[in-house]
Amino acid sequence: MVSKYIAPDEKVEVNFIVRKIEKYMKEKNKKYKDFSVFYRTNAQSRAVEECLVRQNIPYKIYGGLRFYDRKEIKDMLAYMKLIANPKDVVSLVRIVNVPRRKIGKLTIAAIEKYARKNNMTFCEAFYRGDEIPLLSRGAKERIDKFISLIADFRSFALERGVGEVLQKIWRETGYMRELERENTIEALNRIENLKELLTVTREYEEKAAVDNISTVSTGD
Numbered sequence: 616m617v618s619k620y621i622a623p624d625e626k627v628e629v630n631f632i633v634r635k636i637e638k639y640m641k642e643k644n645k646k647y648k649d650f651s652v653f654y655r656t657n658a659q660s661r662a663v664e665e666c667l668v669r670q671n672i673p674y675k676i677y678g679g680l681r682f683y684d685r686k687e688i689k690d691m692l693a694y695m696k697l698i699a700n701p702k703d704v705v706s707l708v709r710i711v712n713v714p715r716r717k718i719g720k721l722t723i724a725a726i727e728k729y730a731r732k733n734n735m736t737f738c739e740a741f742y743r744g745d746e747i748p749l750l751s752r753g754a755k756e757r758i759d760k761f762i763s764l765i766a767d768f769r770s771f772a773l774e775r776g777v778g779e780v781l782q783k784i785w786r787e788t789g790y791m792r793e794l795e796r797e798n799t800i801e802a803l804n805r806i807e808n809l810k811e812l813l814t815v816t817r818e819y820e821e822k823a824a825v826d827n828i829s830t831v832s833t834g835d
Contacts, residue, residue: 625659625662626662628662629662629663629665629666630666632652632663632666633666633667633670633672636650636672637670647672647673647674652674656804656807657679657682657685657804657807657808658682658804658807658808658810658811659811660676660679660681660682661682661811661815664676664681664682682808682811685805685808686805687790687794687805687808687809688808688809688812689709690709690710690713690790691781691784691790691809691812692706693705693706693709693710694706694710694768694784694788695777695780695781695784697710697765698765698768698769698772698780699772701738701742701765701769702736702738703738704736704737704738707737707738707741708723708737711723711741711761713788713790714788714789714790714793716757716760716761717753717754717757718754718757718758718761722750722754722757722758725747725749725750725754726740726741726744726747726750727740728749729746729747729749741758742762744758744759744762745759764787764788767787768780768783768784768787771783776816776820777816777819777820778813778816778817778820781812781813781816782813785809791806791809794806794809
């Protein structure tokens with residue numbers, strides 16, 4: 616039997632899906648492997664995935680990656696982590712040349728060598744790039760420019776919401792512009808995923824605001 620349900624938004628939609636799964640599991644002795652969820656675009660998987668996780672329902676993604684495993688999402692989260700913690704070496708190495716800014720493998724290798732020689736962390740060496748003799752003048756200038764970019768993001772983040780910071784990263788790094796210029800199906804999917812990540816940040820901010828109001832009300 617085929618039935619149709621029109622939900623007012625994606626939250627209601629995914630909750631309906633999960634309720635149906637739980638209902639058939641209980642009433643018809645179904646197993647998780649008996650269910651499939653189809654969606655039109657990759658970006659739509661996020662809401663479904665998060666709802667399944669909340670309800671402890673195991674799942675597999677076929678023909679793609681889980682939302683938070685996608686390159687563009689990992690890149691943006693790495694920017695966010697580095698803004699929050701400039702000493703996060705994993706995030707720094709991931710996005711220092713994303714989008715391309717000519718801080719490549721040779722530059723990274725020179726910084727790593729300097730760090731080992733001087734008994735310091737990679738991040739300590741990176742932020743002292745001017746002192747590394749193996750780096751060219753151009754490389755030092757590009758590193759300084761990147762450091763200034765992250766510092767600007769950090770200052771901006773002190774007074775703005777997560778969503779605004781995310782959009783600033785898109786603009787100032789040229790990340791979104793590069794995808795728009797590429798104009799392929801893959802690039803368009805990545806853009807949709809980034810927009811979905813923005814939705815996540817807004818939901819987070821709304822929830823934080825509600826939680827804060829709730830806390831204040833409880834205190835009263």
